[in-house]
Amino acid sequence: MISQKKRSVLISAVILLFLLSSFSVSQIQPFIKLSVKDYPNFSRVVIKSSFPLSFEIEKSPSLLMIDIRTDVLFRIRREAFESRLIKSFGWSKGRDYYILTIRTKSRNFSYDYFTLDNPPQLVIDFSQLSEERSETQASLKEKEASERKIPQALTPSTLPRTQTAPSSLKGTKTIIIDPGHGGLEPGARGRFGALEKNVVLAISFKLKAIIERNFPSRVVLTRDKDINVSLENRAALANNNKADLFISIHTNSSYRKEARGPETFFLSLKATDEEARMLAYLENNPAEFEKGITGENEDEIQMILWDMAQSAYLKQSSLLAESIQKELNSLLRTSNRGIKQAPFKVLAGVACPAVLVEVAFISNPKEERRLQTEWFQNNIAQAVYRGLVNYIQHYSQE
Amino acid sequence: MNGKRVALLVFLLTILIVIIIIFFRSGVIEKIKLPPEVPLPELEPLPPEPVKTRTIVLFFLSEGDTFLHPEEREIAASSSIVRQAKQAIEELIKGSKTGYISPFPPETKLRELFLTKGGVAYVDFSEDIVEKYLSGSSAEISTIFSVVNSLTYNFKSIKKVFILIEGQERETLGGHINLSKPFLPLYDLIAN
Numbered sequence: 001m002i003s004q005k006k007r008s009v010l011i012s013a014v015i016l017l018f019l020l021s022s023f024s025v026s027q028i029q030p031f032i033k034l035s036v037k038d039y040p041n042f043s044r045v046v047i048k049s050s051f052p053l054s055f056e057i058e059k060s061p062s063l064l065m066i067d068i069r070t071d072v073l074f075r076i077r078r079e080a081f082e083s084r085l086i087k088s089f090g091w092s093k094g095r096d097y098y099i100l101t102i103r104t105k106s107r108n109f110s111y112d113y114f115t116l117d118n119p120p121q122l123v124i125d126f127s128q129l130s131e132e133r134s135e136t137q138a139s140l141k142e143k144e145a146s147e148r149k150i151p152q153a154l155t156p157s158t159l160p161r162t163q164t165a166p167s168s169l170k171g172t173k174t175i176i177i178d179p180g181h182g183g184l185e186p187g188a189r190g191r192f193g194a195l196e197k198n199v200v201l202a203i204s205f206k207l208k209a210i211i212e213r214n215f216p217s218r219v220v221l222t223r224d225k226d227i228n229v230s231l232e233n234r235a236a237l238a239n240n241n242k243a244d245l246f247i248s249i250h251t252n253s254s255y256r257k258e259a260r261g262p263e264t265f266f267l268s269l270k271a272t273d274e275e276a277r278m279l280a281y282l283e284n285n286p287a288e289f290e291k292g293i294t295g296e297n298e299d300e301i302q303m304i305l306w307d308m309a310q311s312a313y314l315k316q317s318s319l320l321a322e323s324i325q326k327e328l329n330s331l332l333r334t335s336n337r338g339i340k341q342a343p344f345k346v347l348a349g350v351a352c353p354a355v356l357v358e359v360a361f362i363s364n365p366k367e368e369r370r371l372q373t374e375w376f377q378n379n380i381a382q383a384v385y386r387g388l389v390n391y392i393q394h395y396s397q398e
Numbered sequence: 399m400n401g402k403r404v405a406l407l408v409f410l411l412t413i414l415i416v417i418i419i420i421f422f423r424s425g426v427i428e429k430i431k432l433p434p435e436v437p438l439p440e441l442e443p444l445p446p447e448p449v450k451t452r453t454i455v456l457f458f459l460s461e462g463d464t465f466l467h468p469e470e471r472e473i474a475a476s477s478s479i480v481r482q483a484k485q486a487i488e489e490l491i492k493g494s495k496t497g498y499i500s501p502f503p504p505e506t507k508l509r510e511l512f513l514t515k516g517g518v519a520y521v522d523f524s525e526d527i528v529e530k531y532l533s534g535s536s537a538e539i540s541t542i543f544s545v546v547n548s549l550t551y552n553f554k555s556i557k558k559v560f561i562l563i564e565g566q567e568r569e570t571l572g573g574h575i576n577l578s579k580p581f582l583p584l585y586d587l588i589a590n
Contacts, residue, residue: 181573185573187534187572188534188537188572189531196534231569231570231573250574252535252536253532253533253534253536254459254532254537254540255499255500255501255529255532255537256464257461258461259464259536263535263536265535268584342535342539342575343576343579344535344574344575345569346573346574358535358536361534363531363532
């Protein structure tokens with residue numbers, strides 16, 4: 001009797017222990033808990049986690065990105081909230097990192113943060129900066145308009161809408177956007193698997209939408225899906241559509257692991273002397289070129305001229321490149337970067353000002369992650385758009 | 399019994415002695431064979447013969463900036479420029495000895511190199527030079543111009559460089575820089 005009792009006690013103890021342990025396991029399943037609370041002068045976001053956090057914070061207009069480096073699989077708990085300043089949370093997940101994005105209702109905010117232990121907590125206080133204190137439910141469109149108007153450090157023009165009216169387009173009727181690579185040719189690949197062809201297509205769509213919203217110009221993409229398009233056909237498409245501007249969008253890569261930042265290229269004639277000779281020839285015989293691109297005759301000289309169409313537009317291309325690079329530099333604070341020249345196949349045959357923008361290095365894991373985020377793609381598209389408008393307003397010929 | 403044992407022992411001993419004699423005899427024979435081979439190394443005057451070398455400059459990338467950086471290298475001063483140029487490219491592919499970055503996939507092989515009378519060097523690489531993960535403009539520019547600049551900088555008779563892949567003309571390495579025309583050097587890309 002006694003031994004039986006003992007045994008049953010033992011068994012039940014074991015069962016109890018087992019239950020307890022499984023219960024506690026479910027208790028310590030990693031989690032991150034988000035809460036928001038408004039205080040008189042600021043709004044506080046508390047990110048409480050069940051495991052130590054290592055993070056980086058990046059700020060951009062109306063957005064704060066928290067880059068959490070961890071391979072822990074965790075749950076996200078968030079409380080419903082109502083806040084003056086905080087609009088929403090967003091998550092994206094990579095192999096060993098998470099990005100928490102906190103959207104604010106105003107672009108004009110500042111933040112401060114501190115951390116606490118036991119449990120690990122990241123506390124971020126958002127406060128509104130002076131002017132638009134009472135802004136509450138600004139519509140998305142208005143916000144985007146105001147985003148364009150915000151003067152960047154290096155932007156000479158604030159681009160109010162009235163200035164970008166059709167009258168100021170100076171005959172820029174057709175703009176070609178060329179998303180690099182596509183189809184079987186994925187372009188450069190990031191270490192975490194991002195493909196250049198997908199990123200540049202997304203940015204190109206965004207750029208097209210921004211231009212079309214503000215300009216009556218026709219915007220043509222050299223590809224609008226994941227397909228192969230030859231480099232000749234991209235240039236030919238521009239020429240057949242009588243393009244006024246040609247912008248090729250790419251993401252860069254390098255053997256240098258640390259390489260980062262945007263670079264804008266235009267065609268180089270220095271690299272092959274055949275082209276240099278052609279340039280000298282065109283400079284001396286400008287009329288020959290005009291005749292050449294009208295396509296009235298069919299002799300060989302004209303074929304060469306067509307092939308070298310870009311050589312007549314180098315000066316304008318360099319100005320366009322400079323204008324776009326300036327905006328990208330001011331967006332990404334990479335002021336030391338200039339424009340570059342190289343003998344790009346896709347640019348050589350384009351008969352209008354043409355540039356190739358390498359928006360960021362997909363070979364750099366940090367930039368790869370950014371390239372995949374909506375806000376970065378949007379910011380890049382906005383910056384390229386601003387560069388385009390500056391160029392048209394300052395240099396474009398009637 | 400004893401007699402038989404002794405006989406067996408004697409028999410085994412003689413066999414052993416015979417074997418020993420054969421062993422040493424054959425050793426002697428080998429020794430006799432050896433001497434003609436021994437003096438040979440002494441006769442070889444090859445190591446002291448001075449191999450003429452020349453110093454060339456190869457261009458590599460550096461983590462710190464976007465420029466090409468020079469690195470000196472000794473190569474055999476062969477009478478053939480083509481042979482020297484081949485050696486230069488092979489050294490370039492092998493990579494830097496001072497910690498610079500080589501803008502080539504390590505598997506890259508130089509298949510052939512020939513020089514026209516007009517001063518165009520045709521440099522034929524294996525398919526491996528197309529780095530699939532790094533097919534971006536900067537990577538392409540550094541690969542191409544480390545080859546072009548390294549050749550034109552060191553060999554006066556090489557004025558231009560035409561890059562071939564697997565013996566064929568290629569439009570681009572990875573969709574950017576035009577390979578269908580010979581390159582002139584771009585010394586702007588070199589640091590300082």
